[in-house]
Amino acid sequence: MTTIALEQETRRVPRPAPAPIPLSRIASVELRKSFNTRSGFWLLASVGIAAVIATGAVLLFAPNDQLTYDTFGAAIGIPLSIILPVVAILSVTSEWSQRSGLTTFTLVPHRSRIVLAKGIVAVGTGVVSMVSALAIGALGNIVGSAIAGVPTVWDDGPAFLADVVLFNVLGMLVGFMLGLLIRNSAGAIVAYFVYSFVLPTLAMLLADSQQWFRDLQPWVDVTYAQSALVNGTMTGEQWANLGVTHLIWLVIPLIVGVRLVLRSEVK
């Protein structure tokens, strides 16, 4: 038996050990995976579609004196702040909900590399989507003011626009974190809405009635701290608020989520 096995073994040409898979390749595959399902494709397409619809709506319905870049930016920002986190959530949870993780994590057994690649793709997608959407808004602003015969008003500067992009990227990272933590598409999307709509409302009610919480709120309420990004120029203290709240509500749960993913059973 042994001799036969050895004889047969030599028939396979011995191959050199393959090179490790570079992270860039994993990231480009993850990018492909975010487009190559029907739902993924339409979700990303809806970013562009929503930006065009929002721009069109402003063109049609906004009074002439409000045809400024800020109006376009705000109109586009709202749908995107919902779509983009869902994109990030699904990029993670589909590996479990659709069970494709069985293949993904056997082809790349170091799950942290998959998580990192997905994170890079999510942030990249967020930045590219926001920049494209803001460009569509800029186009709308130029066209709108020309049609209405009013001067084109650029009331949002580059610093503010960068804050808006950051706001959306943070939203995506929150979605990403919840995806890792919950690993179920429906569950993570529900959790995202609780996180960004239900909790802030509760915090607002609490702040209205409790003075101590009102003082504390900027340091513990992550949505409150984020909202400063899109409400004008950030002060140093607001940046500090943003850092502290995201440490509590994003970084720590993200670490927990990654650890869970690394240890959990994929089946």
Place this chain on the structure above:
Amino acid sequence: MIKVESLTKTYGAFTAVDDVTFTALPGRVTGFLGPNGAGKSTSMRIMVGLTPASSGFAEVSGRRFADLPNPGLEVGVLLDASAQHAGRTGREILTVAQQTMGLPSSRVDEMLDLVSLSPTESGRRVRNYSLGMRQRLGIATALLGDPEVLILDEPANGLDPAGIRWMRDLLRGYADQGGTVLLSSHLLHEIEVIADDLVVIGQGKIVAQGTKAELLRSAGTLVRTPNVQELANALTASGVSFAPSHATGSADALRVDAEAELVGKVAHLAGVPLVELRAAEGAGLEEMFLELTADTQRDGAAA
């Protein structure tokens, strides 16, 4: 080569895999056999790092799975053909794997060809695939990197007879070229025709392992008689061990751990008429399987 050493997996108080040790050798097809819930899939998931072991370890080609630099090129894995994103086309699923492994894109067409998925079929979303088509796609994914080792969990599941035949020949060819093939099944007939070595598992524990020939040899003699009780007494009197057999589908048979000649003599001396007397191997592995797993199997009362 696949080496599994004292592998144990517990879920709370329940032990799904219990101290499993075996080696799947290159150039051979190793059948991993066991009834439902025996722990085959769990063991295989541990081998490829999807499930952490509670203790023990598994090695593929001399390394832990996680230490393989590009696992797809060294180990072909098919655990569950349905575990794919339903919204992706078959071709896309292969392309994703091909790109991850860093292979030329022509490999995707080669594999689709190999598993007989037509261009129309490969352009369809997996949601609309039949079970057999999913299985073919899963086999294509496993073979994509031309690996030396194959780990396949019930690969024949859902394949039509021609497909089963094709897969059998394919795996045979793989092993004959020096590849290591480990495939699980709870269907004995399926594994009986293809495996060189067998690892039989029941309730997480290995109950038998060896070459198919060895295990068949140990299956003894099958004897059928209308006077089962008399023959049983005679066999006991001559110190030969035996067990009731269900190979014939009725309760009139015994499987005896002795040569046919001896059983014939005992029966003759006891004056017991025989209806049938032959090597139990003719009854196939099923007999052995049912017996080996009798006390660990769900329907164990049958034996």
